[in-house]
Amino acid sequence: MAAPIAGLTAGRPAHSSGPAGTAAVVALFVGLKLRLIGNSLKGSNARLIAGLIGSAAGIGITVTGGYLVAQLRNAAAADAYLVLVCGGSIVLIGWVLLPVLIFGIDESIDPLRFTLLPLSRKKLLAGMLAAGFIGIPAAATLLVSTATVVTWSRGVLPVLYAAAGALLATVFCVVVSRAVTTALSGVFRSRRVRDLVSMAGMLLVGSVVLLQFGLPSMAQLATREVVEQIAGVLAWTPLGAAWAAPHDAVEGSAGLGFIRLLIMAAAVVILLVAWNEAMRRSLESGGAAAGSGTRRPHGKEPGSNRLTPAWARWFLPPTVTGAVAERILRLWWRDPRQRVSLLIIPVILAGVVAGPSIAGFRDEVLVMAGPGVGTLIGLMMLNHTAYDGSALWTHLAVSLPGQVDRAGRALGTAVWALPVVGLAAGATCMVVQRPDLFPAAFGASVATVLVGLAFASVTSVVIAFPAPPASANPFITPGGGNVVVVMQQFVGGLTVGLLSLPVYLLLGFALWWRAEFGWALLIAGPVYGLLLLRLGCRIGGKYLDEHGPELLRRITPTRT
Template sequence: MVAHVLSLKLRLLANGFKRSIGQLIGVIIGGLYALGMIVMLTLAVWFTAGEIPFQADIFTLIGSAVVLGWAIIPPLLTGVDLTLEPSRFVHFGIPEKTLGPALVLAGFISIPAALTIVGLIGASLMWRLDAAALTLALVAAIATAVMAILLCQYLVIMATALRAKRRFRELTFVLLFVVLVGLGPILSSVFSAALSLGDWVSPIAAVLGYTPLGAFAAVPGAFAAGLYGQMAIHLLLGVIYLGGLYLLLARATAKATVTPPPEQRAATAKGLGFFKLLPATPTGAVAARALTYWLKDPRYAIGVLIVPMLPLLFWFTGNQTGSYAMMYVLGPMIGILMGFSISADISYDNTAFALHALTGISGRADRAGRALSCLLVAIIPVLAAAILPGLITGSFWRIPGDLGLSLAALFIALGVSSVASARYTYSVPLPGDNPMKTPPGNGLRVALTQILTMLVMGLLLIPVLIPYVIGWVQQSQSLGFITLGAGLVLGVLLLLGGIALGGKWYEKRTPELMQAVMLNK
């Protein structure tokens, strides 16, 4: 049975590559890139062996980072390969003692797992000048990789029931997004607060060496330093952690194979929501539906979350460099990003787009409703980002120009997105999926479409940028008012033009759009 499950996993892995040429090419390119980076780092470690400062602490940190990465990123952020998820075997009646170990071993058959093992073995070569330490480092590297993969499998099984709850998925995504965005400032603050490398490396590594994250990775360093008692403690703790984790995983796997997965409850709603607040017109109905998405669909959360994060990042950057000039581009940047976020609206609709296709709603009403919903969400943050920097710093002469450029960026982005979403569709995360999930096989097309859309937005913004830049150089409030007038006129005209053109394309391509979103399943 174990051999059969392992061969099944290998066959599923191979068939996944055959499904899409684009996916196969992407995997090959990504794998070669990752392998190339591992080879380069391994060569660097080989030639600098014995000269790396805080070598023992660095190796502990590397091992801990790998285990932590496997514990966080695959289960919560991008998802993992669930083709052999234990709950899928609930109907087959296979004995738990047989199926559990087989599924645990199957978790090691993946490209990320192989790259992890190779990378950790490469890192262990920093001990090559000491044969005994190198032997311990190789064993520690493999044990650390096993710890990482087992921990990932266990957390995936434990999170299965929670993933059935939409609020848990949304909260997880929000927290991880905030942590990832703020990771740079956090690390920079830690590094700047330390007077030397050892001020932060040694204490952190010392603590991690007694945790499941770095227990094995701390073994060769303790041996090389002659701390044999400490080495024994790290080794014993690592064995205990790994054995306990395996028992927990085997028990969780066995339980999952006989316990049906939890059913997702249908969402309940009270009242008419935004439909009660907006006009009872086709445009108002589309806007109300889109506003509901903005508040309840986590796929739209990226555009909303970026608004409060950008000021924090720019303020932190200014605090480090002593220049807060980036704060003045917050308005146009938020306007562009928020307007761009509706460029995949129809793709996000998925099968719900049938509501628009079957009711025969006009293209102009569809385009206007979607643009109106985004405008209602974005207008307050854009106005605040355009006015507050100049108001806080006392540079009142900047406010009209910043306001004009920001509003122009928002209106132009909405107009261009109204055209782009009616003309181009691509695979996006399905409703209920992880917002960061990347559907296979269309990465290049998505990237090109998004780059071209942003490029068109930037080109159309040039007529407003010219008086803005001149006014900024001359510190002229008069040119700022010219920028404001030009931004409002050009922005509104391009928004109306984008709604009209996008509406015509929408009406001509409604069957093709419906077919495209139906294929994204």
């Protein structure tokens, strides 16, 4: 990355004015983005394979989406209008929310990286806009949007409106995502704001769960009359205007469709102005956010207190393993990257336990909620070692045995995880009014937690990758590792599910055959989990002893 940037300071393109100078900067930014994408696939075969699989999946989804949109050509114009306006609006909303809540700030085109270069804001804006179109998300949006040309191939004017709407919608998506992330790039450097966003993401996930279990089916509420009313409102907003314009042309209201396209174009212009202003503030302030500095409470000095509260010390031994567990337990609550995962669990439990009760659903299958949460907790640990970052050197410097490190991490998580799944097991048994199933639910819940921790004891060192920095948005993944995250979670979930299969089979026998199987599961489940955990700690510990420096290098984000 350094060589192309050097061209900005040494060559003429950075100082030249007019279209030629802007075109050179645009070409340079596009080249930088392509190089960054290529570099993100280097470094390991696993990353390359994950990137290729992710690209293939993205292409498959794009082709499928484009085909389905094109098939609306055979539907009635009114039906195609409803599907495209509602579906297209959801896509545009996703472009606003997902970059912040899931994928995070795209650091590869963060304007703060170009603060010291001799670039005007106009050229920087043009270059970043062009770079925003590079990648599967923007390409997929453009291709699927362009498929509406086939949908509205019912006249020359509808086709022209569809083509213009597809282009405007894609530009809107890229610009709005860049404007939002640029505006928040400085704000996210404040820990309070990062924690607030974490809480917002947690509440969003919890709301989806509650809507799924606690309210009537959305399909029952979404009658055609309701959908038409919603689409009618969306069609006058930037979210749905581009998708509604071709339908107006088909219905003979070309002027109305042109007005909708003007609404979309005006929204793009307003967003560009807002993006330019956000970039100006970000560059002038250097990305600093109010309150981003760290302040030590009065009277508090490092080492003045134990790492964990008094209640936790009753469960942790006064050994090296207990010391590691104390640090991990502290990490779960103090680190915003971990807290967002930790706080999602009670919200999900509330939706799973309280939602069905509100809806009058009391099937015995709900007893599997406790074991399911246990599996989820195990999946949260799949890359847990990476959250240490460069601090892992402290373990390596004192030659801490790898097996002790693995056992301490598992213990630090089990201290809070086992009570949580135990409460979940008891609550679900009360909801379904089957207290006789509690032994089975509790044994299965404890077993799934231990099985997940056992597998994570291996994966968090063998296939670890850099975690988001502690000072960054907790939802991002450095180095283009989002595909790796998805692949790790998919393969990890499949493996943990297979390892937990005996537990779920015994739980099924207790649910649908004889509840007495639960007493066997109450004993055999935790024993099975402990055996796997011991094996996982040995395997993961041995790998850590032999490949500690390589692991440290792998989980420490590189700066470009």
